[in-house]
Amino acid sequence: MxxxxxxxxxxxxxxxxxxxxxxxxxxxxxxxxxxDGVAAVAGIRRTRPDVVLMDVRMPEMDGLAAAxxxxxxxxxxxxKVLMLTTFDIDDYVYEALRIGASGFMLKDAPAEExxxxxxxxxxxxxxxxxSITRRLIAEVTGRRRTPSTTSGPSVALRSLTGREREVLECxxxxxxxxxxxxxxxxxxxxxxxHVSNLLAKLxxxxxxxxxxxxxxxxxx
Numbered sequence: 707m708x709x710x711x712x713x714x715x716x717x718x719x720x721x722x723x724x725x726x727x728x729x730x731x732x733x734x735x736x737x738x739x740x741x742d743g744v745a746a747v748a749g750i751r752r753t754r755p756d757v758v759l760m761d762v763r764m765p766e767m768d769g770l771a772a773a774x775x776x777x778x779x780x781x782x783x784x785x786k787v788l789m790l791t792t793f794d795i796d797d798y799v800y801e802a803l804r805i806g807a808s809g810f811m812l813k814d815a816p817a818e819e820x821x822x823x824x825x826x827x828x829x830x831x832x833x834x835x836x837s838i839t840r841r842l843i844a845e846v847t848g849r850r851r852t853p854s855t856t857s858g859p860s861v862a863l864r865s866l867t868g869r870e871r872e873v874l875e876c877x878x879x880x881x882x883x884x885x886x887x888x889x890x891x892x893x894x895x896x897x898x899x900h901v902s903n904l905l906a907k908l909x910x911x912x913x914x915x916x917x918x919x920x921x922x923x924x925x926x
Contacts, residue, residue, distance in 0.1 A: 708732075709828040712753055713739040714746035714769065715761040715790060720813065724759060727817055734824060743767025747775050750785065756828050760807075761790045762798045770798050770805075777806040786827045803914045830912060863923050865907045871925070873900040877913055878920035 711728055713736065715721050721739040728734045737753040740746040744766040750758055758776060762769040773787045789802045789810035802810065808827045811819065866874065869890075876886040883901070887894040901913065910916050919925075 708735040709757060709824060710734075710753070710755040711736050711757045711759065711824060712746070712750050712755040712785070713759045714741075714743070714749075714764065714772065715739070715759070716741050716764045717761075720761070720790075724820065727820065728824060731821055734821070741765075743769060743772035746772050750776050751779065755785050757824050758785045758787045759790055759824075760787050761813075762802070768798075770802055773802055773807055774805050786830065788823060788827050800918070803918050806911045807914060808912055809914050860923050862908050863925070866904055870900050870904040870907070873897060874904055874916060874920050874925055877901070877916050878925055880917070 711734060713721050713724050713728075715724070718741070721741070725736045725739060729736045737755050738749050740749045742765045746758075746760065746764070746769075747767070758773075760769040760773050760776075764772070769789060773789065776787060777784060786808040787802070787806070789798075789807050790813045791798070791810050792813060808830070809823070811823050815823075863871075872890060873886060876889060881889070883894050883897045886897045890897070901916075904910075905912065905916060908916065908919055910919060
């Protein structure tokens with residue numbers, strides 16, 4: 707079955723360009739698009755895609771508000787939301803990750819990066835664009851840290867085993883499962899098990915939220 711995608715962006719050229727690029731892939735099908743947040747929510751509810759490309763800044767309703775509704779609608783079984791952003795709106799990206807967006811990417815990223823991002827997010831296997839993720843989240847959470855989040859490990863963090871803590875540290879560095887496996891000298895399937903266990907213990911939706919949790923709790 708192809709990966710189904712919905713595109714929400716107020717720029718027609720972005721919607722058309724991304725749509726044409728993704729539709730040309732044999733394993734991806736674009737179900738529709740929208741130029742504002744209200745239309746995006748309605749379209750996503752109607753088409754039920756696997757992945758949503760959501761621009762942060764849109765009329766009627768911004769992408770953050772639209773993403774919050776879409777993610778709340780479906781609980782943990784809904785579409786994966788990939789935020790489209792630029793460097794001047796870091797705070798919005800951070801909030802999107804906190805409410806459950808699976809990742810984000812720059813709108814001017816190379817075509818192959820967009821295609822890979824859709825596949826990665828659909829699989830739920832890895833946080834995309836690790837180098838950008840590290841820089842943006844580190845900058846935002848660095849500004850937001852308070853004594854309550856840095857004075858000591860949280861109760862949830864103390865529930866992790868030593869190995870799970872190591873895996874969380876690797877996630878905070880934007881590493882993929884394969885890279886973590888190589889660093890820790892374990893099988894990739896073992897890493898997947900550790901990731902699943904730590905997400906459950908920390909009550910987190912996915913790897914993106916794990917990265918935010920790690921930075922907020924000083925896990926680096």
